[in-house]
Structures are given as structure tokens and as C-alpha cells.
Amino acid sequence: MAKTVLIVDDSVSIRQVVGFTLKQAGFTVLDASNGQEALGKLSGQRVDLIVTDLNMPVMDGITLIKNVRSQPATRGVPVLMLTTESQDTKKQEGKAAGATGWIVKPFHPEKLLQVIARVLP
Amino acid sequence: MQEVEKTGYTADVNQFLTFTLGAEEYGIEILKVQEIKGYSAITHIPNAPPHVKGVMNLRGTVVPVVDLRTKFSMDAVEYTKFTVIIVVMVGDKIAGLVVDAVSDVLNIASSDVRPAPDLGARCDTRFISGVVSIGDKLAVLLDIDKLLTEEEVATAA
Amino acid sequence: MQVDLNNFRETFFQEAAEHLAEMEAGLLRLDQGSFDAELLNAIFRDAHSVKGASGMFGLDDVSGFTHALESLLDRLRSGEIRVTQKLTDLLLQATDLLRELLAAAESGAPAPERMAGVLQELYVAQRSPASTSGASPRIRKSDREPAPSGKTAYQVRFRPSAEIFSQGMDPLLILRDLARLGEAVTTEVDVQGLPALASMDPEQCYLAWNVRLETSNTVGEIRDIFAFVEDNAEIRVDAEELKTSTTAAPSAANMAPAAPRDASIRVATSKVDKLVDLVGELVIAQSMAREIVHNFSSARLAELQEAIAQMERHTRELQERVMSVRMLPIGHIFGRFPRLVRDISAQLSKNVRLELAGEETELDKGVVEQMGDPLTHLIRNAIDHGIETAEERVEKGKPEQGLIRLEAYHQAGSVIVELSDDGRGLDSERIRRKALERGLIAEADAFTDAQMYNLIFSPGFSTAEQVSDLSGRGVGMDVVRRNVESLNGSLSVTTQPGRGTKVRIQLPLTLAILDGLSVRVGRETYLLPLVSISESIRPRREQVKTLVGRGEAVMVRGEALPLIRLHGLFGIPTEVIDPCRGLTVIVEHAGRSFALLVDELLGQQQVVIKSLEAHYRKVEGVLGATILGDGRAALILDVAGLAQIARHPAGGGLAA
Numbered sequence: 001m002a003k004t005v006l007i008v009d010d011s012v013s014i015r016q017v018v019g020f021t022l023k024q025a026g027f028t029v030l031d032a033s034n035g036q037e038a039l040g041k042l043s044g045q046r047v048d049l050i051v052t053d054l055n056m057p058v059m060d061g062i063t064l065i066k067n068v069r070s071q072p073a074t075r076g077v078p079v080l081m082l083t084t085e086s087q088d089t090k091k092q093e094g095k096a097a098g099a100t101g102w103i104v105k106p107f108h109p110e111k112l113l114q115v116i117a118r119v120l121p
Numbered sequence: 122m123q124e125v126e127k128t129g130y131t132a133d134v135n136q137f138l139t140f141t142l143g144a145e146e147y148g149i150e151i152l153k154v155q156e157i158k159g160y161s162a163i164t165h166i167p168n169a170p171p172h173v174k175g176v177m178n179l180r181g182t183v184v185p186v187v188d189l190r191t192k193f194s195m196d197a198v199e200y201t202k203f204t205v206i207i208v209v210m211v212g213d214k215i216a217g218l219v220v221d222a223v224s225d226v227l228n229i230a231s232s233d234v235r236p237a238p239d240l241g242a243r244c245d246t247r248f249i250s251g252v253v254s255i256g257d258k259l260a261v262l263l264d265i266d267k268l269l270t271e272e273e274v275a276t277a278a
Numbered sequence: 279m280q281v282d283l284n285n286f287r288e289t290f291f292q293e294a295a296e297h298l299a300e301m302e303a304g305l306l307r308l309d310q311g312s313f314d315a316e317l318l319n320a321i322f323r324d325a326h327s328v329k330g331a332s333g334m335f336g337l338d339d340v341s342g343f344t345h346a347l348e349s350l351l352d353r354l355r356s357g358e359i360r361v362t363q364k365l366t367d368l369l370l371q372a373t374d375l376l377r378e379l380l381a382a383a384e385s386g387a388p389a390p391e392r393m394a395g396v397l398q399e400l401y402v403a404q405r406s407p408a409s410t411s412g413a414s415p416r417i418r419k420s421d422r423e424p425a426p427s428g429k430t431a432y433q434v435r436f437r438p439s440a441e442i443f444s445q446g447m448d449p450l451l452i453l454r455d456l457a458r459l460g461e462a463v464t465t466e467v468d469v470q471g472l473p474a475l476a477s478m479d480p481e482q483c484y485l486a487w488n489v490r491l492e493t494s495n496t497v498g499e500i501r502d503i504f505a506f507v508e509d510n511a512e513i514r515v516d517a518e519e520l521k522t523s524t525t526a527a528p529s530a531a532n533m534a535p536a537a538p539r540d541a542s543i544r545v546a547t548s549k550v551d552k553l554v555d556l557v558g559e560l561v562i563a564q565s566m567a568r569e570i571v572h573n574f575s576s577a578r579l580a581e582l583q584e585a586i587a588q589m590e591r592h593t594r595e596l597q598e599r600v601m602s603v604r605m606l607p608i609g610h611i612f613g614r615f616p617r618l619v620r621d622i623s624a625q626l627s628k629n630v631r632l633e634l635a636g637e638e639t640e641l642d643k644g645v646v647e648q649m650g651d652p653l654t655h656l657i658r659n660a661i662d663h664g665i666e667t668a669e670e671r672v673e674k675g676k677p678e679q680g681l682i683r684l685e686a687y688h689q690a691g692s693v694i695v696e697l698s699d700d701g702r703g704l705d706s707e708r709i710r711r712k713a714l715e716r717g718l719i720a721e722a723d724a725f726t727d728a729q730m731y732n733l734i735f736s737p738g739f740s741t742a743e744q745v746s747d748l749s750g751r752g753v754g755m756d757v758v759r760r761n762v763e764s765l766n767g768s769l770s771v772t773t774q775p776g777r778g779t780k781v782r783i784q785l786p787l788t789l790a791i792l793d794g795l796s797v798r799v800g801r802e803t804y805l806l807p808l809v810s811i812s813e814s815i816r817p818r819r820e821q822v823k824t825l826v827g828r829g830e831a832v833m834v835r836g837e838a839l840p841l842i843r844l845h846g847l848f849g850i851p852t853e854v855i856d857p858c859r860g861l862t863v864i865v866e867h868a869g870r871s872f873a874l875l876v877d878e879l880l881g882q883q884q885v886v887i888k889s890l891e892a893h894y895r896k897v898e899g900v901l902g903a904t905i906l907g908d909g910r911a912a913l914i915l916d917v918a919g920l921a922q923i924a925r926h927p928a929g930g931g932l933a934a
Contacts, residue, residue: 101506106333
């Protein structure tokens, strides 16, 4: 059965590119433009992976990760952060909050698939 | 042996659509012809040259209609439901030419085309790319680009 | 697998433009002097978004430049560097340059040369006394090292952090990836860390693994596998042979060739859904009508009429909704004006404030886009000639800061855009003198003030003592009027000498459709734009006069309106030559009214404007053509053009 990935990023073009890449690779894709929306999507259904940006309005990535880790239903879901190198502290924060891994922006969509493969069975 | 006048054709044999105006036979390159239609209502345009009869509706596009008889200073005739309009395309502009009737589509070899003799004021030789014998008649081949780009079809505003 | 990014570039450029607009707006607010942490954050986030997304599409120039911009903004928002006027100027400049970079990226053109200079300035600006020099532009990081040849055996030990599960990671995935690198000859699990069952926390990891791995990969590549789980973990990779290779190979940038940009619109999905519904309903109505026609009997006539009426209703609604898809809020172009006003005021040493209202007013995308230039020019003009210098204003008892107000609103099927200023207003005497000088009017002409003011839109007219470089740059007020009129709009100006001036622009909601009045002259049908029509009358004998040297006129409420005989102008044979037998339609243009003589009024209708110029050419007095219900083409008349032709004696005459 196809795995479901939730993409969280406030940039439409990134959601489109990443979504397209994932769909081509056979994933079912959900998306949200900020942490709040993402939580909404998560309460509705089972998700196998979350890929999230860190800088977003309304609710940012770190807060989202904390929320995801504090809810029993989503506690064990792998979460990949989209980071930039200038954000090393953010990355640490993210890890401390419970992120599984990260992928550095800008990334080639195919690289994303490689990273995803590492955190999904 | 007369020199073949430069006609601007790229191949040795070209296809022409021939049509009649009165007793005369004319031809234009088939490549410039978009379609042939029956007469349709023409809307007068103010202050246009006499041979521009007006505009007509060609499936939602408004295109000008040129009366070749008037252009060649022939007597005017009444338009009937048998009147034919040849829709031509010059560049990206479309125009309709009112003629009496369409004759044929013919293959004409460039080598058969002779330079135009002086036909007097009747048909300005600027528009003529040559003449050719078809059976026992002489057909006048028209350079449709020159004919229309004068004032009829849009020039730079 | 190839991922074709071309489709998404379009969205990226649109998004980037939006982010830039937000950035600029934010920077302008910052300019007013407030250090607002949240504002700086917002501006930073915009730059950050553009950087991230541009990198995705391989636009290195853009992402590199934005990176520098972002770094500076980062320091500003963290308070490391203070916001100064100089800094906001630099940031605004950088925003402009970024816009250019994006445009260049879109069209495939090279980056503008001054990029290097601005980049340099951005880095210099990042240096505060306490900090070290700013980060250098990021180039793509190497992802790969060249693999050494030959396999090596490694002893790999991995004890994950106890918390690994609560990071959503499964240590077995690591082992799996490790195994994929080569051959995991032996794998043993180390259970020494396991506590007694009673004290075991199922969500903690107590296990470790030792793997003997044979692979041709490097140590670095093996360690990469643990990248996500390094924290608080024990990871050891010991090799029997160790090769060191550190040359970095830049990964290939996936540069999609710049695709030709199609103009596009973003539309709310709900709008599209509604359209789909409507089309469905139209199809249903149509098949109903078809069914009636197939099985027709005269008894079903009423049914058929109703079916057609239904189709008409659906079509009309469809038309309106499709039109609204093209609608854009005028705020789209208003957005650039605060910046414009700021820059021009600075250049001209004037103190001016801009007020905007009605940004949400929607009009056709084409109209919005074309209104940018005329409005820009009008604003320039207002600042240059309208608003006085600060000293002058104080002397006159006015507030030192001049005010320009730009407002848009809907009114009866049109959009009105008003630009007003509280400057010195227009001087009708000066205008009159200038117009005389330029031969635009005759000494004896009597004009109302209103007509006089509208003269400023005539070609070749300028009352400025010095034609300053800004306003006189080849764009005159007449060009503004022509632009507006080419959009089927109209323009007028009112003023209060000493108090200010207001320019009022009336625009149709859409370019493609026109509300018209159809009239008959002889056997020809013409359409007159409803927006130009004031009224229509059948004059009484005593209202029709012939004025010596001026031609015919119709007296309406004491005013002599020049009479234009359409049949004469167009050379159409008709029996209606007597104005009192026909209808005169009173039309208005640029503050002046005329009476057009036609045979009869046929009715009001909305028509689709078809271009006459596409295949023929522009005809004076004709705005375009349309196809009537019976399939015939009909010309749509243009009042401004008619007034123009009527001036020529040959046209059936009137002067002035």
C-alpha cells in the first residue's frame, strides 16, 4: 500500500515540486502551508512521514515537531526538516524537539527521495 | 526564348487557384488561400478605399473584403448568392476577395510563366507576377501580397 | 527518474514576486523609523523563502544574492546591527536588484552587472564592530567523494541514543542502509544494555549493534548513514585499510532552460469549480433544447422558448464568471506607488505622502496592467507640478507635507480611479495662454473652465516652466489620455486653484465586452458605447440651429452642441436627413458634448469587442467591431474619434 507523506512548507512552489516528485515515486501526498494546518491534516489520517520547513507563519516547524512528538498517534512518525546551513542552531533545536532527520535546502528533488528512503522502512 | 521573370517561387511547379472576373482568368498561389466561401453579409467601413467593400464575419473574426473588380477598375456587378469570396492569408492577416467564380486548381511550372504584358490601366502590373497560357486562354497570376499590403490590409499604425 | 521542474517555475516566479512586494512594503514601513522585531522577522522570512525556493530551481545567482540579503536581515532582526536610513536604502536597492535578477533568470538573460557591487555592500554592511565579516556566498556543497577502488572491511559499532524511537527513527533502518553499502558479513546485537523487564521503558532503546561490513565505500560515506542519529550515540567505524580522499565534486545543477513565459493568472479553485458547474448546466439546457427541436410540434413552442431562455441565463452567468476570472485587484499596481512617491519626492526635494484607498477594487487583468504607466505619470506630474515645496506650503498656511490620494471604486458597471493632490491646482488663465500659444484654440473661443482644464490632455501641451526631466520624459498627458482611451476608458480633471487637483479616470470592467446602444443609419447598424452616452432626443425644429462659420448645432438646455451627421460622415444613403425626423444621441467626450444624428435607436446590448485592426487597420471613429445575433459584423463607434473627424470640414463640419 502506498505510503503517505505530509509536506509542510509555506512556499507553494516548493510544495508543488516536492509533491510532484513524491507522487511520481508512488507516495500519496498531503500538504499544508504551516504547522497549524499540518496538525489539522494529521488528526484526520494516518501519515507515514512528515517533511517540514522550519520557517513558517502561524506555527513554525519546530513547534510542529514538538506537537507531533507529544501526541500518541503521531509520536513515532519520522519527521524530516528542511533546513539551510545558516540555520545550524535551528537544526539542533529541531533535533532536540524530536526531528528524525533533515535535508538541506536547496536540494535536488531526487536527493529528497534518497533521504526519505533512509527513514522509511 | 524569353527569360522567366523572377516570381519568388521556391519550387519548379506551383499550385494555383484560378478564378474569373468577367471574361478574364486570374490565379493566385494556393498556399495563400485559406478557404473559399459563398457570399456573406458585408458591413460597410467608413472612408475606406473603393475596392474595400467592408468587413465580414468569418467564424467570429472580423476580416476585410476586397472587391477585385473594383480594384481592377472593372464594372461592378451585383452580388448574388453565387458570388464567391476567396479567403486569403497574407502574413498573419486574413482578407476576403470577391470574385465572380472559382475555376480550378492547377499545377503550373515556373518555366511556363511569362512576364506580364502591358495591360494598360486595367490591371496595375505591380500586382502581377506573370501570365500563363491555360488551354487557349491567358491567366494572369497575381501577387497577392503586393495586392493587399498596399492600403487594404493593416499597415503600421 | 527525471523530474521536470519547468511546470513549477511559473509558480515560483509568481511567488517570488509576491515575496519581493511584501519585502519592499515591509522595508518602506521600516524606513519610517521604527525598529519592529516582528516586521524584521517578516522581511527576513520573505527573503528566506525566495532563497530556498530559488535554490530548488537551480537559480544560483538568485539564491546566492538572496543569501547575502538574508544574512544581513538576520543580523538586523537579531539586533546585532541597528537599523539605519543608509541600511534601509541599501536593502531597498538590493530588493530592486533581486527583482532584476529574477527577471533575468526567467528570461535566461545574464545577471545585471551591478550585482557584484551591491553584493559587496551587503557583506560590508553585515560587519558590526563586534562581529567578524559576513559569511561568504554559499556555493553548492559537495555531496560525493570519489569512491576508492577495492573493498575494505570495516568494523562498525552503533549504539543509538536511548531516545531514538522518540525521534521517529528505527535503528533497524540504519542497519538496512549499512547493509546496502556492501556486504554485512556479520551482524551481532549487543544486549548488555538491557535492564530488567520490570524497569524497561518500551520507548527507550537499550540495544547496540556490531557489524562487520565489507564495502568499497569510504568511511565518510559509511558515517553519512548515521548522520541523523549521531547525537548521543556511539558510532565507530574502524577500517583495516583507510583511504583519504577529499576532493569535492560539485553536484550537477539541474538548470532548466528558461521557458518562454506565458502570461498567467492565479485563480481561486472555487471560481473554477463554479465555472465547471455552470458549463455542466449549460450543456444540460442545450440538450433539452435539442430534444425539443428533434421532436418538435407547434405545441412545444413555449417549451422551446423557455429552454432557450434558460440557456441564455446560464450563458450570461458563465460570461460574467469567466470575466471575473480575469479580474485582479487594482492594489496589484498600487503596490509600487508608495516606493515611487518616496523616490520621486526625494529626487525633487518635496515632502509628499501617498494615501491609497480601494486597493481591493477588481478590474480586468489587462486593464490593471496597462494602467500602471498612466498612473505613474500622473503621480509624477502631481509631485512635480502640483505639490508645492515645503516652504511655499507653509507660507500658504498648508501642512508642510503634501498629500496625494489614489482611490479606486466601482460605480455602475465601471471602475473609477481618482488621483487627487492638495497642491497648487490648475490655473485656467495660464492654460488658456499656453493653448493659444500652441495654436490649440482660437482667441475668440469661449470655453468653460471645465473644458479649459481638459485641454492639458491635448498633444503638445505643457504648462510647466521647466520641463523637468522626470515628467517631460516623452510621456505627456496626451499619452496618458490615449492610454486610457485605448482601454475604452475616459479621463477628466477638476481643480480648485490653490487647493488642489483631481484627475478622474473611468474604466470599463473588462476589455472584451462593451455595453452598447445599437443604432441604425440607413441599412447599417452601429454600436455606441453606453458609457459615452448622456441621453437621446428628437429635437424640435427650434432646437436645431446653424451657427455662422460653425456648422449645425442642437440646443440642449441652453448649450449649443455640435451636430454630427453620421450618414454624412460615413457616406451612407438614408432617408433620414432631417434631425427632427431622426434621433440625436447626445454623447460626451473629454468634457464636451456632441449630438449624433442617427435614423433610429435599436436597443441596448452587451457585445463582444472584436478587433478591426487584427486584419484590417485602425479606422478613425471606429473602436472595433462585433458580431450581431444575425451573424453580421457591426462597427462599434468611438466618440473621441468621431469628434475628431467631425472637425474636418469635409466631415459635416464644426469648429473647435
